[in-house]
Amino acid sequence: MNPLIQCSHVDFGYENQDAVVDVTMDVNPGEYVCIVGENGSGKSTLMKGLLGLLKPTGGVISVSDELRRSGIGYLPQQTAAQKDFPATVREVVLSGCLSRRGNWPFYSGNEKKLAVKNMERLGIIGIAGKCYRELSGGQQQRTLIARALCATDKLLIMDEPITGLDPSAIAEFYEIIRKLNREEGVAILMVSHDVATVVKEADKILHLKREVLFYGTTKEYLKSNAGYIYTGGA
Amino acid sequence: MELLREMLSYPFLVRALAGGILVSLCASLLGVSLVLKRYSMIGDGLSHVSFGALSFAVAFGWSPLRVSVPVVVVAAFFLLRIRSNGKMKSDAAIAMISAVALAAGIIVTSMTTGMTTDVSSYMFGSILAMSKEDVRLSVILSVLVLGLFLICYNKIFAVTFDENFARATGVNVSWYNVLIAVLTAVTIVLGMRMMGAMLISSLIIFPSLTSMRVFKSFRGVVISSGILSVVCFVIGMMASYRYSTPAGASVVMVNLAAFLIFSAADYVVRMNRADKKVGHGLAGKEE
Numbered sequence: 001m002n003p004l005i006q007c008s009h010v011d012f013g014y015e016n017q018d019a020v021v022d023v024t025m026d027v028n029p030g031e032y033v034c035i036v037g038e039n040g041s042g043k044s045t046l047m048k049g050l051l052g053l054l055k056p057t058g059g060v061i062s063v064s065d066e067l068r069r070s071g072i073g074y075l076p077q078q079t080a081a082q083k084d085f086p087a088t089v090r091e092v093v094l095s096g097c098l099s100r101r102g103n104w105p106f107y108s109g110n111e112k113k114l115a116v117k118n119m120e121r122l123g124i125i126g127i128a129g130k131c132y133r134e135l136s137g138g139q140q141q142r143t144l145i146a147r148a149l150c151a152t153d154k155l156l157i158m159d160e161p162i163t164g165l166d167p168s169a170i171a172e173f174y175e176i177i178r179k180l181n182r183e184e185g186v187a188i189l190m191v192s193h194d195v196a197t198v199v200k201e202a203d204k205i206l207h208l209k210r211e212v213l214f215y216g217t218t219k220e221y222l223k224s225n226a227g228y229i230y231t232g233g234a
Numbered sequence: 235m236e237l238l239r240e241m242l243s244y245p246f247l248v249r250a251l252a253g254g255i256l257v258s259l260c261a262s263l264l265g266v267s268l269v270l271k272r273y274s275m276i277g278d279g280l281s282h283v284s285f286g287a288l289s290f291a292v293a294f295g296w297s298p299l300r301v302s303v304p305v306v307v308v309a310a311f312f313l314l315r316i317r318s319n320g321k322m323k324s325d326a327a328i329a330m331i332s333a334v335a336l337a338a339g340i341i342v343t344s345m346t347t348g349m350t351t352d353v354s355s356y357m358f359g360s361i362l363a364m365s366k367e368d369v370r371l372s373v374i375l376s377v378l379v380l381g382l383f384l385i386c387y388n389k390i391f392a393v394t395f396d397e398n399f400a401r402a403t404g405v406n407v408s409w410y411n412v413l414i415a416v417l418t419a420v421t422i423v424l425g426m427r428m429m430g431a432m433l434i435s436s437l438i439i440f441p442s443l444t445s446m447r448v449f450k451s452f453r454g455v456v457i458s459s460g461i462l463s464v465v466c467f468v469i470g471m472m473a474s475y476r477y478s479t480p481a482g483a484s485v486v487m488v489n490l491a492a493f494l495i496f497s498a499a500d501y502v503v504r505m506n507r508a509d510k511k512v513g514h515g516l517a518g519k520e521e
Contacts, residue, residue: 051398051401051402052401052402053398053401053402071402071403071404072402072403073403074398074399074402074403076396076398076399079396082395082396085270085395085452086270086446086449086450086451086452086454086455087391087395087451087452088450088451088452091391091451091452091453092395095388095391095392095395095396095399095400096399096403098388098389098392098400098403098405099403099404099405101388105385105386105387105388105389106388107388129451130450131450131451134450147399148399151402151403157402
């Protein structure tokens with residue numbers, strides 16, 4: 001099986017400063033990969049690069065044909081503007097189908113069905129007509145996941161997804177992601193601070209500190225030096 | 235109604251109404267996106283640039299619209315670039331540019347023609363300013379703006395709600411930002427003759443702010459803004475005719491009234507809901 005995303009010796013930089021140096025990694029279909037590291041270690045930069053929002057200064061990123069067609073399902077950090085945005089859950093989820101339309105300006109019945117299917121998948125069909133800004137943090141998160149799944153259900157990329165969620169919403173979130181990954185084969189790529197949970201959930205870990213400190217399976221990570229220090233020997 | 239019929243018997247008022255309704259409609263639709271993207275100030279900045287450009291045009295005897303449309307479109311590009319470069323805070327940059335454009339306009343005016351009624355009408359608006367050619371141009375451009383907005387509606391929603399997601403799914407975000415800026419620029423130049431440089435940005439921000447008080451969906455806000463802007467404009471013009479107040483200022487005041495009414499309606503609805511929750515013993519669960 002071909003990898004969905006493959007990086008070989010990729011560098012990123014801003015104005016002559018290297019933010020990320022020499023990253024080699026890949027995400028295969030159905031995998032659960034986490035990028036961990038401290039603040040300022042280049043995690044978010046690398047992720048922007050994988051999404052195609054930032055051009056690498058060196059190396060090659062290759063994206064599978066299938067993903068290139070559909071675009072990448074992405075769960076961004078919330079912006080302040082979204083907190084009071086007047087839009088219904090249905091409208092937000094449907095906007096994930098945009099890349100399926102090409103240049104045709106309106107949605108067809110197929111996209112609407114897909115949006116309904118994904119809302120059912122995440123258990124938010126009951127609040128489809130509700131206003132996004134009136135939802136709880138967990139419900140907003142699920143809305144955005146449903147939107148990302150409308151773009152593609154091959155790969156979901158997430159940027160610090162648990163920021164600002166309360167503990168019960170966090171537990172629920174990990175459960176949803178686990179279910180999508182194990183039962184429906186959605187590959188997951190997550191940037192996270194939450195190492196303690198990540199080592200229980202993910203198949204592969206990339207530990208970043210400007211360069212790659214560790215890249216491999218979670219089991220190996222726990223035995224490795226970097227992993228031992230970072231997880232406190234968990 | 236009697237009043238409206240009387241007004242329609244004057245050809246210049248018919249022109250002003252026709253041009254004004256179309257421009258208000260465009261402004262309110264674009265305004266929804268601009269307000270939500272925190273771009274409200276861009277409208278204000280562009281209107282000052284437009285004033286500067288018009289002053290130059292009057293001073294040198296050029297056709298006002300033909301000079302200011304391209305200048306303001308260029309300014310719109312420029313303001314967006316500042317925003318995406320991020321070296322300077324964009325609100326500061328906009329404030330600076332609008333002051334400079336205003337100053338340049340005033341200097342050119344005082345050196346050549348002096349403060350004529352023409353220039354003062356650009357500042358504060360005048361319904362007499364609409365010539366037949368202006369109206370024709372307004373109609374063509376407004377239809378263009380409306381058409382593009384309708385065709386790009388879904389993409390505009392995606393870009394407004396979440397630029398990064400839209401970009402990751404392959405939408406050409408910068409293109410749509412430029413499109414919105416250009417359409418805004420054109421709308422501002424057209425509306426400025428009537429509303430005046432000082433007041434035109436109200437046509438952009440008021441209807442969407444008002445609609446957001448009550449409506450919960452993007453589509454609802456867009457439709458309500460469109461309707462509100464036209465209704466407020468017509469009422470404002472009628473008030474202006476009846477009480478001989480300046481047209482632009484009257485329209486702004488009617489918009490303010492609408493905003494207050496919608497806010498009050500929202501407040502009443504919330505209170506009712508809160509009361510019901512108390513009734514069911516759920517008061518503790520309110521946020």
